[in-house]
Amino acid sequence: MNEISKGPADIAFLCDVHDSRAAASVKRFPKAKYYRDYREMLDKEHKNIDAVTVSSPDHNHAVQAMAAMQLGKHVYVQNPHPTISTKRACSRRPPRNIR
Numbered sequence: 386m387n388e389i390s391k392g393p394a395d396i397a398f399l400c401d402v403h404d405s406r407a408a409a410s411v412k413r414f415p416k417a418k419y420y421r422d423y424r425e426m427l428d429k430e431h432k433n434i435d436a437v438t439v440s441s442p443d444h445n446h447a448v449q450a451m452a453a454m455q456l457g458k459h460v461y462v463q464n465p466h467p468t469i470s471t472k473r474a475c476s477r478r479p480p481r482n483i484r
Contacts, residue, residue, distance in 0.1 A: 397433060400426045423449055431456045439463065 400420040401407035411419050420426035423441075427434070436459035439449045450460045 398426055398430055424452065427452055427456060431458075434458055436461065 396414040396417045398420065399407060399410050399414060399417045400423045401410070402421055404421070407419065411417070418430070434453075434456075437450075437453040439446055439453070439460060439462045441449055446462050450462050453460045
């Protein structure tokens, strides 16, 4: 989250399944609403989200990125060494009617 805070981004929502890991970000962005489940966040807030940064463990990247892309969101995946399956999944344009 260090680089995000340097630009003109408005951090409106945070999501992490581990409260202890999210604590620093929640403190740094006190106006951001916090969720523990990305699916709930996307379902409830998709109209208020322009872009998503996926910073979860590698095995979650494709599923979480695709969920955001299916809603038409810009997605940045923080993955230094993406797997071939992640590259393939994220390079295809997802159908709009899948949820």
